[in-house]
Amino acid sequence: MDLNFAPEDVAFREQVRTFIAENYPEHLRGKNRRAGLEKDDFLAWHRILHKQGWVAPSWPKEYGGTGWTVTQKYIWGEECATAEVLPVLPFGVNMLGPVIYTFASEDQKKHYLPRILSGEDWWCQGYSEPGSGSDLASLRTKAVRDGDHYIVNGSKTWTTLAQHADWIFCLVKTNTEVKAQEGISFLLMDIKTPGITVRPIITMDGSHEVNEVFLEDVKVPVENLVGEENKGWTYAKFLLGHERSGIAGVAGSKRQVEKLKTIAGSERSGTGTLMEDTDFARKVAELEVDLLALEFTELRTLASESAGKGPGPEASLLKVKGTEVQQRLTDMTLEAVGYYGFPFVNGPNVEGSNIFPVGPDYATQAGPTYFNHRKASIYGGSNEIQRNIMAKMVLGL
Amino acid sequence: MDFSFTEEQTLLRNTVQRFVQDNYELEARQKIVNSEEGFSRDYWQQLAELGLFMAPFSEELGGMGGSQIETMIIMEEFGRGLVVEPYVPTVVLAGGLLREAGSQAQKDELLPSIIGGETIFAVAYAEPQGRYNLADITTRAEKDGSDFRLNGHKAVVLGAPWANKLIISARTSGGQRDDSGITLFIVDKNTDGVSSRDYPTIDGSRASEIILENVKVSGDAVIGEVDDGLPLLSKIFDEGIAAICAEASGAMRVLNDTTIEYCKTRKQFGMPIGKFQVLQHRMVDMFMECEQSVSMTYMVNLKLDESDVEREKAASAAKVQIGKSGKFIGQNAVQLHGGMGMTDELNVGHYFKRLTMIDTQFGNVDHHLKRYAALDA
Numbered sequence: 001m002d003l004n005f006a007p008e009d010v011a012f013r014e015q016v017r018t019f020i021a022e023n024y025p026e027h028l029r030g031k032n033r034r035a036g037l038e039k040d041d042f043l044a045w046h047r048i049l050h051k052q053g054w055v056a057p058s059w060p061k062e063y064g065g066t067g068w069t070v071t072q073k074y075i076w077g078e079e080c081a082t083a084e085v086l087p088v089l090p091f092g093v094n095m096l097g098p099v100i101y102t103f104a105s106e107d108q109k110k111h112y113l114p115r116i117l118s119g120e121d122w123w124c125q126g127y128s129e130p131g132s133g134s135d136l137a138s139l140r141t142k143a144v145r146d147g148d149h150y151i152v153n154g155s156k157t158w159t160t161l162a163q164h165a166d167w168i169f170c171l172v173k174t175n176t177e178v179k180a181q182e183g184i185s186f187l188l189m190d191i192k193t194p195g196i197t198v199r200p201i202i203t204m205d206g207s208h209e210v211n212e213v214f215l216e217d218v219k220v221p222v223e224n225l226v227g228e229e230n231k232g233w234t235y236a237k238f239l240l241g242h243e244r245s246g247i248a249g250v251a252g253s254k255r256q257v258e259k260l261k262t263i264a265g266s267e268r269s270g271t272g273t274l275m276e277d278t279d280f281a282r283k284v285a286e287l288e289v290d291l292l293a294l295e296f297t298e299l300r301t302l303a304s305e306s307a308g309k310g311p312g313p314e315a316s317l318l319k320v321k322g323t324e325v326q327q328r329l330t331d332m333t334l335e336a337v338g339y340y341g342f343p344f345v346n347g348p349n350v351e352g353s354n355i356f357p358v359g360p361d362y363a364t365q366a367g368p369t370y371f372n373h374r375k376a377s378i379y380g381g382s383n384e385i386q387r388n389i390m391a392k393m394v395l396g397l
Numbered sequence: 398m399d400f401s402f403t404e405e406q407t408l409l410r411n412t413v414q415r416f417v418q419d420n421y422e423l424e425a426r427q428k429i430v431n432s433e434e435g436f437s438r439d440y441w442q443q444l445a446e447l448g449l450f451m452a453p454f455s456e457e458l459g460g461m462g463g464s465q466i467e468t469m470i471i472m473e474e475f476g477r478g479l480v481v482e483p484y485v486p487t488v489v490l491a492g493g494l495l496r497e498a499g500s501q502a503q504k505d506e507l508l509p510s511i512i513g514g515e516t517i518f519a520v521a522y523a524e525p526q527g528r529y530n531l532a533d534i535t536t537r538a539e540k541d542g543s544d545f546r547l548n549g550h551k552a553v554v555l556g557a558p559w560a561n562k563l564i565i566s567a568r569t570s571g572g573q574r575d576d577s578g579i580t581l582f583i584v585d586k587n588t589d590g591v592s593s594r595d596y597p598t599i600d601g602s603r604a605s606e607i608i609l610e611n612v613k614v615s616g617d618a619v620i621g622e623v624d625d626g627l628p629l630l631s632k633i634f635d636e637g638i639a640a641i642c643a644e645a646s647g648a649m650r651v652l653n654d655t656t657i658e659y660c661k662t663r664k665q666f667g668m669p670i671g672k673f674q675v676l677q678h679r680m681v682d683m684f685m686e687c688e689q690s691v692s693m694t695y696m697v698n699l700k701l702d703e704s705d706v707e708r709e710k711a712a713s714a715a716k717v718q719i720g721k722s723g724k725f726i727g728q729n730a731v732q733l734h735g736g737m738g739m740t741d742e743l744n745v746g747h748y749f750k751r752l753t754m755i756d757t758q759f760g761n762v763d764h765h766l767k768r769y770a771a772l773d774a
């Protein structure tokens with residue numbers, strides 16, 4: 001056991017930190033996904049990383065990965081979170097990419113992987129359906145073979161950022177005669193194909209992040225099938241279990257703790273600041289303790305991954321604890337800003353504008369962020385489902 | 398001991414219930430909330446005509462001889478419908494302040510126009526630096542002959558965009574956090590020197606930042622005694638707390654009913670999700686939180702006329718309960734609805750947002766735990 005990073009890792013950290021500081025686009029600094037971003041804003045950093053060759057650290061080197069060690073990847077994740085860079089969107093790089101290089105044909109690899117890396121194709125994930133969320137295998141969108149094409153009918157929902165997407169990867173039913181899991185296929189669709197309609201869903205925080213996607217007699221070329229017909233469930237499960245580094249969001253939460261402390265340090269409470277209020281300080285401390293425990297749990301998983309053990313159901317632990325901490329952070333940030341959590345004003349106060357400001361800038365997004373983060377215990381396998389998985393797979397119940 | 402309602406009170410509840418059912422379906426509510434004004438003057442008049450604004454006043458004040466219990470009933474039903482019209486600032490807070498300490502002239506002039514729905518009030522107590530401390534006031538009122546000159550910034554004044562009159566707490570003497578030296582003024586919103594920035598709030602209501610620049614206010618506009626406004630404000634605050642506890646109870650009931658219904662019909666893994674025991678237990682916890690909140694709501698509404706200490710303890714205790722339960726129920730109602738719970742389209746998110754704001758309104762859980770502990774010591 002050794003808590004220290006090796007000297008080469010320390011040097012690596014220095015290198016990536018400098019790179020981020022020197023290359024992260026000025027106009028995106030301090031912005032998060034709630035800041036009314038345009039498609040190009042999402043892609044700006046992606047393109048810079050692509051030029052540097054760092055867009056997909058988790059991929060094998062032969063397909064365009066970085067060849068970094070597990071520790072280096074972890075450090076990279078930490079530095080990105082600390083600098084609050086907009087994360088590279090996961091749908092292409094973290095979700096689809098690994099399925100393609102593991103299960104797809106050579107032609108598909110050659111075609112799709114470089115376009116994911118360059119950001120030319122924006123992917124979205126078409127798994128969930130109105131009737132199939134937690135019980136994903138019950139999905140009903142059907143693809144029927146017709147010569148060189150599949151004809152797809154059905155609907156997908158909660159599709160994150162589909163409004164910007166060029167492509168959607170979908171789970172579809174290709175055989176309804178067999179057990180649910182055995183009749184599912186993994187199909188790629190150009191979102192501009194006739195018959196595909198994307199409709200916005202507005203969430204309670206007022207943002208447009210998710211969509212409904214309707215599929216009506218959509219003609220999809222057979223070569224867009226990934227792997228074998230009716231094996232899609234295996235690929236989907238592979239995908240779900242694959243990307244667990246960063247699932248706990250430790251570095252991001254650490255950054256948020258710092259921000260919370262800064263806010264509480266400038267909020268008044270009686271004669272002092274809110275951070276000097278023992279009740280509040282105690283709650284911050286509790287949160288930090290939980291976060292520290294999570295960090296060391298993540299490091300332990302990381303160590304066993306470095307030792308060559310594949311990803312396992314422990315990922316569920318990281319997801320549950322990680323999202324709980326994230327949600328508490330948004331809750332406490334809202335608490336910290338007091339009455340200035342009430343105003344629902346779009347965006348920060350504009351400096352130099354003659355509109356009288358409504359509370360401090362840090363308060364303007366506290367409410368919407370809190371509401372929006374309720375999603376974290378619902379998506380990616382709800383926290384109830386994660387507990388079911390642990391009960392079954394870890395505890396053997 | 399009697400927790401039953403009188404016939405008149407039941408009648409009142411039915412009246413409010415019917416109004417809310419007929420006029421406040423979510424879609425209708427969202428139309429009001431998203432309209433330019435953000436509330437319905439038409440509904441406001443209808444509520445006045447139904448007699449709701451006279452319900453809590455004694456007969457000699459032109460009311461129906463009711464009490465806090467009437468307010469509680471009205472607010473529970475308003476909570477069920479997420480009614481945004483400014484009943485709390487106008488009737489409960491301003492009406493309460495006038496009832497408690499208004500001069501005869503003030504009562505004669507203002508209570509009938511509150512009861513008739515002509516005057517809408519907003520009460521400006523908070524300041525940017527003050528958090529939940531009613532005594533932390535930097536807005537100054539300087540004597541100017543028989544008048545006063547007000548200068549300062551009042552923060553997040555709920556319902557202010559709709560109001561034609563404001564009640565403003567300002568310092569007439571003493572230091573920034575002194576208990577004495579605070580005076581309450583009635584100020585016409587269109588008085589010279591009053592400016593505001595209006596904005597929507599996260600729960601679909603409206604509020605303003607109010608800036609006071611050399612606002613001239615006559616000595617007749619003082620409610621109660623000069624320098625002695627704090628005890629008065631504090632008492633009426635507790636009545637406000639009692640009212641929004643009732644509102645929260647109504648909202649919690651709707652969330653629980655909605656969630657139970659959803660879990661009975663939503664199927665996953667071939668069965669209604671309500672069959673999963675973890676979710677059953679969660680809903681039972683939500684039910685228990687709601688019952689405790691209703692109990693605390695009754696408790697505080699029954700204790701408002703007791704001694705200051707008893708009343709303050711009751712209000713803080715109830716507010717702590719409602720804050721915690723509201724959060725638990727709101728968060729879990731969203732969770733049990735899955736993705737649907739996140740949408741703007743379902744009522745769930747709207748109730749959750751209102752409960753979230755209630756948790757902070759008039760002071761949050763920590764504030765009231767501290768207040769309770771200090772009173773208990």
Ligand SMILES: Cc1cc2nc3c(=O)[nH]c(=O)nc-3n(C[C@H](O)[C@H](O)[C@H](O)COP(=O)(O)OP(=O)(O)OC[C@H]3O[C@@H](n4cnc5c(N)ncnc54)[C@H](O)[C@@H]3O)c2cc1C
Pocket residue numbers: 124125126127128130131132133134135157158159160161209210375378379380381382383384385388663665666670673675676732733734735736737739
């Ligand atoms: C913001 C957001 C973004 C999303 N992005 C995407 C995306 O890009 N692509 C995509 O395909 N999907 C996406 N999803 C969908 C997400 O994966 C589903 O919402 C999730 O799987 C839950 O499904 P559901 O919403 O249908 O809820 P349901 O499955 O109906 O669940 C409702 C409730 O029941 C509980 N429950 C269900 N089964 C059980 C059980 N067996 N035991 C105990 N409790 C149970 C759940 O935990 C939940 O609390 C997104 C969702 C959100 C909220």
